[in-house]
Amino acid sequence: MHLSSTEASRTVHLDPPSTTTTPPLVIEPTHGWRTLDFKELWRYRELLFFLTWRDVSVRYKQTVLGVAWAVIQPLFIMIVFTIFFGRLGGIDQKIGKELSYSLFAFSGLLPWMLFAYALTEVSKSMVTNRNLITKVYFPRLIVPLAPLLSGLVDFAIAAVLFTGMMVWYQVTPGWPIILLPFFILMALITSLAVGLWLAALNAIYRDVQYTLTFLTQLWMFLTPIAYPSTIVPEQWRWLYGLNPMAGVVDGFRWALFGTAPPGPMMAASFVMMLLLLVGGLYYFRRMERTFADVV
């Protein structure tokens, strides 16, 4: 099967099909663990690109403010946080004198918005793309992967605003900034890991869709966005770190402002993320066999 190889299709275009040379495609019921077919995923990379591109262009086509939405949301949450948590709540005293609370809050919102968007879209992806799933074959994993990439577009736009704020507040990041991509990736993987569970569940039980808003709201307050993770007592921080997004946000702040370097909390976040990912992939692959029948 050379579903997307250009050479193969070119020869097909000119000659009668040569069918005996390639090994046959075998379709059989599968049982138990199914390994990920990375080669196949790679062959379908163009489809991933097209689905991402569709999501991005459709999202902004019918909006008046267009890409401004990517900025408006974190900006307004930041303003509300600054007034209520920062000023009135007195949290700005707890984050160190040299750092502006607005910048602090935005640095947490940046990965959070990416995570929350990706999580929501990944979870809904199997249902929103059911017309594809029930009519065409492609590796099902492509569907939940696409929102991760389209989320990055919003993230990049918000990051431009953030860079402007960094310049305004005259904050210069140190060397840890080079590790920022790692934390972005971590946010994406976390959203994928949890999203895969929810996407597979949502294909069967539509309840999942309705709990998403609630889930992300709750999760936001469990993540050190409006407050620093240092307000959690030292001995409990590893437990707090079981929320992988806590590690991501702390990592962001370390990379941008040089706050406390990652410790046990980050380790806990990282391990938790991996566990969720392996579990999510396993569950998704197990459910994949019947997606077309149930979704």
Add this chain to the structure above:
Amino acid sequence: MSARVIHVCNIGKRYQIGQRERYQSLRDAIMKTVAAPLRWSKRLIEKATLGDGSTAQTIWALRDVNFDVKAGEVVGVVGRNGAGKSTLLKVLSRITEPTEGRIELHGRVGSLLEVGTGFHPELTGRENIYLNGAILGMSKAEITRKFDEIVAFAEVERFLDTVVKHYSSGMYMRLAFGVAAHLDPDILLVDEVLAVGDMSFQKKCLGKMEQVAKTGRTVLLVSHNMGAIRGLCQRALMIEAGQLVADGPPDEVINKYLGASGEAGFDLSNGQASADPLVFTKVLLRNRQGETTTEFKPGDSLTVEIHFHAHERIEQPHFWIGILSQYGPLLSASQLFDGHRPDHVEGSGRIRCTFHSLPLVPQTYTLRIGARAANGATPIVPTQEAGFFSVSGRMRDFGLLSENADSLAWESAPVLIPYTWHMPDGLEIKVHAFTRSGTTS
């Protein structure tokens, strides 16, 4: 001898009843889990009694299906709605996994279960060509190479940069089929995609399919369009209740299919209780002599006899009968039009309608029936395909003298009425098509 490109061995697909119809809510799932031990023990008992792995909650949509297809063969698949044809295509195209058995496919597989899969209304024609192409498994380079051909086929040059939600349905279908038609697989799996679109478009699609078939591609075509199967395929499979019951030359298989459904009448009671006030239970087709059949001669008369059961007294219902050709609706007898209708129906009964002197050429036709309430608007029974019949006979016997008349018939316009040619030299030629005395003068 050509190589075997599709090898299907003991394929079975089991569904849980209700699984296909609707999704569950979490509450149902929790209830099920709680009730699981009880159901489990019940199932064990059922398994012991039924003994074939099918329980009361599951059905086999396909079972023990075996066949091979050689390279370059064009194979039609016939069967009634719900017989398992679409499930077979879904399993072959890897959309759903078989429950048992093994399939080997040699070569690039393209499946076309729906025209326009993944089209997005907010995207332009150009954008949708790329998106749809990618979804069907084409690479970007491949789409770019075929782009002009696709656009020319679809005749949408002027609207390429228009958002497709503003397209007419005809344009939409042409564009969608254009992309699909330029998919270049070794094995093409097609499900009933010709059932849509206007006549000229359908002819174009049939033409394109013929082209594909001629280039040595292997095609598996599911269709209710017996004409298309007769014309395109060298071989046909018939599926009934999930099993392969016939495999052979299209004419033989189609006759078996029509015969199996036709001689005893088309049984429309699917064994399920219906909430509709009226159900159609059976349809019989009779010829001029009153015999039940599904084979008619051009000019013959066709009597459609509908058996129904009304669960309640229904005042002045409208019945209607439609005859469809491969190109779409063709003839109808509708009480909505003619204004004649029964005073009331209640319990079991039947209604008959005779079409006199069918002016139809040898093709296969579909029968569609329905009924509406006294107000003429509310359907009291779902519109349904009630049966099929074919018209056969030598065209020469009916005054159509061309040597190619017989082979042209299956794809010609289905209705022929008498007409007269006035030749350049003043000669007048009357063609009394399909009136029994039909001859040329």
